[in-house]
Amino acid sequence: MHESAPGLEDKAAEPVGKPRAERDVIAQGIIAAAIIMFVGHAAAVVPGVLQFINGHGEGPAPYLASALLLNTALIIFGWRRHNELVAEVKKGRRAEEEARKLAFTDPLTGSLNRRSIGPEVDKLVAEAEANDNAHAAIAFVMLDIDHFKQINDLNGHRAGDTLLVTMAERVRDVLPERSKLARLGGDEFACVIPYDRRDMVAIDRVASAIIATARQPFDVAGGQLAMSLSVGIACSSGLPANCKSPAEELLHMADMAMYHAKKNGRNRYDWFEPKMEQDLRSRAELENGILAGIARGEFLPFYEQQVDIETGALTGFEMLARWQSPHLGLVSPDKFIPVAEELGVIADLSESVIGQALRDARDWDSRLTLAVNISPVQMRDPWFAQRLLKLMAEANFPPERLEIEITEMCLSENIGLVRSLVTSLKNQGVTVSLDDFGVGYATLAQLRALPFDRIKIDRAFVSRLARSEDTAAVIATIASIGEGMNLPVTAEGIETETLRDSLLRIGTFKGQGYFYGKPETAEQVRTRLKSEARLAIDARAALAGMDEEVRAVNG
Known part of the structure; x- marks a missing residue:
């Protein structure tokens, strides 16, 4: 397969203008005049020379010989001048052709x-x-190398360039005749493939071959690297009617299909479907909304009750972030947190909501705790502990009332950093819970190695408790582990009285879930606590009243 720039050969063949060698009248006139004079002088000089050689006569007149020599010099000068101009024109044409090619x-x-x-x-x-x-x-096929930036960062730009050249060579080898390959920029490539729409599978085969050949390791810098591709495909039969720019439209469609392939696991290809455009537009609106929402303070803390399931006594609240979007309404965290993590703004979002929660909770009864979830992304930040402590200082919130919850996923990444952060926070009085216990990352060794204060059973186990004896056995085992390691256990997702009663038969738990009430706003929580005289000001008033009664009795 050979690709070339469109129309390049035709343009290269066209004269840029009348060649300078053809337009140099002076040089051509000198040559023509010198030749004419040379012929005339030679006719006069040569016979005299021949007679002189044969011993007859005195030879040609000196002025005629001089004129002949001058004519000869003029012919040589004019010819050299002409050759120089021709060489200059050829050099200019080559440079122009090279510039056009570049x-x-x-x-x-x-x-x-x-x-x-x-x-x-x-x-x-x-x-x-x-x-x-x-x-x-x-068919327009868009190719994007997965994690190319990481390859560049770890191995250097020279290795990255080698990878790009290698990939281009491998893709050329599997493309059909008349296909074109282009590098759009960075690590993005595009293939244009003519095909018969009755044989759509042919394009599937090409896409699969491209992905397979890209996966083969290649040598670079004394080692080997491997790459994978995300591929999006669009075809001209799917173009809208009266499309003014098929190239732009196919590029747009293939790009969306490639993004879809990347979002769904990479190392694969997807054909464009109209639904992808709506999904991409919705995603863009969601991203823009999140960025604007953080700046406008649209992310708010909601609070879910945590109770002692044996006595039903309220022990605290878990803070749950919600997005009060002016366009989407109240959005749950499972919709916006993954996107915020991908955008790299989860720390800003989380810290703004935690800061507000700390200000809300400082007015509660001092015996009520506040639990907050920490994203695995935040646990990769070596300065996270200092930032959280700063938020508590600004809110004047006592560290011993705060409980942070980290997921098991954190333990599979950088356990050394997690241990450092957990230790720093515990030294200041903050308690630390291992959230979603039972998913599969944590081990008993890690539970012993990290100074956790509590473990939380994943809600998936609790929801299956009433339907499966095996689940009951798993929860009983977790409860036994907690008891043996002196780690209290919290059960999430208690939705019914039946689930609560089942947990009561297994062991001692703190619980939370819709059985005890749905998450509430800060104002709703304040109203609830005020009705129960469990705001800090009410507690201080109650203590002052008790002190007054004691003094009256003693008096």
Whole structure:
């Protein structure tokens, strides 16, 4: 397969203008005049020279010999001048051709570039539409190397360049005839493949072959690297009617399909579907909404009750973030937290909500705790402990009333850093819970190695408790582990009285779930606590009243 810039050969053959060698009248006039004079002088000089050689006569007149020599010099000068001009023109044409080639090709991989692939796509689509074969079509295949930045960062840009060149060579080898390969920029490539729409599977085979060949390791810098690709495919048969720019539309469609493949696991390919555009638009709106919502303070803390399931006594609340979006309404965290983590703004979002929760909770009864979830992304930050302590200081919130919950996933990443952060917070009085226990990451060794104060059973176990004896056995085992390691246990997801009663038969737990009430706003919690005289001001008043009674009795 050979690709070239569209129309490059034709343009290179066209004269840029009348060649300078053809327009140099002076040089051509000198040569012509010198030749004419040379012929005339030679006719006069040569006979005299021949007679002189034969011993007759005195030879040609000196002025005629001088004129002949001058004519000869002029012919040589004019010829050299002409040759120089011809060489200059050829050199200029080569430079112009090279510049034109560079303008339409990628200098690293030798493929077409973004500028040249557009006209080529439009040309091939027009040919397919004008073809007598009604089944002719064009497939636009977008390729993106997975985790290319990480490869560059870990191995250097030279290794990254080698990877790009290698990938381009491998892709060329599997593309059908008449296909075009272009590097769009960075680690993005595009293939344009003419095909018969009755044989869509042919494009599937090409896409699979591209992914398979990319997966083969290649040598670089004394070692080996491997890569994977996310691939998106769009075809000209799916273009809207009267499309003015097929190239731009196919690029847009293939790009969305490639993003869909990347989002769904990478190392795969997906065909474009119209639904993808709506999904992508919704995703973009969600991302923009999250970024704007953080700046406008739209993320708010809600509070779910935590109770002693044996006595039903309220022991505290777990803070749950909610997004009060002006366009989407109240959005649950499972919708926005993964997106915020991908955007890299989860720390800002979380800290703003935690700060508000600390200010809300400082007015509660001092015996009520506040539990907050910490994202695994935050636990990768070596300064997280200091930032959390700063938030508590700003809110004037006592550390011993705060409980942070970290998931088992954190233990599978950098347990050394997690241990350092947990130890720093515990030294200040903060308690630490291992959330979602039972998912599968944590081990007994890690529970012993890290100074946890509590473990929380994943709600998936609790929800199955009434339907499965095996689940009851698992929860009983977790309760035994907690008791043996002096770690109290909290059960999440208690939705019914039956679940609560089942837990009561197994052991001693703190519990939370809709059975005890849905998450409430700060104002709703304040109203509830005020009705129960469990705000800090009410507790202080009650203590003052008791002191007054004691003094009255003693008096």
